Amino acid sequence: MTQTAEFPTPRLGEPYLLTPGPLTTAYEVKEAMLRDWGSWDGDFRAMTATICRRLLAMAGDEAGDYVCVPMQGSGSFSVEAMLGTLVPRDGKVLVLANGAYGLRAAETLRYLGRDHVVIDKGDYLPPRGDEVAAALAADPGITHVVAIHCETSSGILNPVEEIAEVVEAHGRKLLIDSMSAFGAVDLDVRRIRFEALVSSANKCIEGVPGFGFVIARRTEIAAAKGNSHSLALDLHAQWVYLEKTGQWRYTPPTHVVAAFLKALDLHEAEGGVAGRGARYRANRDTLVAGMRALGFETLLDDRWLSPIIVTFFNPADPAFDFARFYDLMKEDGFIIYPGKLTVVDSFRLGCIGRMDAAVMRRAADAAGRALTRMGVASAAPPALALEERARLAA
Known part of the structure; x- marks a missing residue:
């Protein structure tokens, strides 16, 4: 993995945590516990x-x-x-x-x-x-x-x-x-x-x-x-x-x-609530754009998307298996989160932690590689899931 100056790859081979917490922390935060x-x-x-x-x-x-x-x-x-x-x-x-x-x-x-x-x-x-x-x-x-x-x-x-x-x-x-x-x-x-x-x-x-x-x-x-x-x-x-x-x-x-x-x-130092929120929103926007480019779709209409974590529908393609997807993402340096919904199969990607938009682009790239390795032809969700989202958002 390449590094950015302010948000380096976690040390000791640690993966990025694309979760809502615990999350990826700065080295200085870890060091304070010594x-x-x-x-x-x-x-x-x-x-x-x-x-x-x-x-x-x-x-x-x-x-x-x-x-x-x-x-x-x-x-x-x-x-x-x-x-x-x-x-x-x-x-x-x-x-x-x-x-x-x-x-x-x-x-x-x-x-x-x-x-x-x-x-x-x-x-x-x-x-x-x-x-x-x-x-x-x-x-x-x-x-x-x-x-x-x-x-x-x-x-x-x-x-x-x-x-x-x-x-x-x-x-x-x-x-x-x-x-x-x-x-x-x-x-x-x-x-x-x-x-x-x-x-x-x-x-x-x-x-x-x-x-x-x-x-x-x-x-x-x-x-x-x-x-x-x-x-x-x-x-x-x-x-x-x-x-x-x-x-x-x-x-x-x-x-x-x-x-x-x-x-x-x-x-x-980042600018308090405003600065931290701005980075997380940029993370979300970059991540959502990258995942949608692969064919994934969000559970929520854009107006309700938080800058904290985004839920994506599982692809309808029968070659998609979440457990295998999880393992492939982990091999590529990202820990993701399973879905926690009652009505559709989904997974979640967090936008918070010591990460920036460059890391989000790499996460989307990793998702694309995982799809290829699984032989998933399309990341599009089941049609019924999109219909239900549209019905409830109307």
Whole structure:
């Protein structure tokens, strides 16, 4: 593989990760994990404080109305912590689902014993403001709305600003799962009203897996004492302890925190949310153009394509086998992602991580070579899949 100056081929023969996270990270981020840290030490506590301050600034919290609470574990740990802490036990949640992660939020609420209802739009379309308004008007018992910012099972970027306006107008509280969008897609508290958002270290800020974080309205988390079902996932208790001591309640992923701090430096140097988002959009556009030139087609209409990950239909050609395609792409230096849809066979290619448009062109070239090696004459999807997409988009 050739190299570009700013986005070199990963070291040690590593493939590029065309996934929604974990993702390809900069060498400097990896290098930051070579030092050990004491979780109670003043230097590490200062690192935690710096991370929280910079994440709040990224969210546009100039007035100090919000707090940032890191939480050990994968992103789903932080989602459960947010839902289990900020939704009271007698609350009721409207979950806006159009893929696996909205449905996972509903499943989490079921485990938590929180009353909830679901608007399920399927795989192709986003929930819209008028649908949310109708649901809220019909059920005054709903206290909270959960929205997925970027639904990575399909690649849809959902219209959270539109949804937030409706939720605020109806006097309800919005919780946003921005796991795969925060840091690359604008989510500013000065424009978009929400009570909390959740994201993770190993997504658009390009850190490594190990912790997530919740940015919550200070008044909301202060009022949440006693809501949580869990000792370890009690977001309120984590916040109180952090405010009092500067420490995480239980052993933090120290190396991951150090890596994330370096990732924040690179994020800022790139131009923050605007700069990172611009690169990801260029990645998406280059990738989609290259794949379509081979005959592949996207699951979604162009207006709903996120800059995070793109879902492609599997080719109808009987010579296409996803497992073989995966292996050939890996041999060529790219790890791809299987589909996560219920109605059609598909696969996903991520646009995020330490990669640029030149890497995306190489990924499309690798896909072309894989088709040739499999003997696939056409990458066109089944006609019925395109008809269904057109019907739902109409």
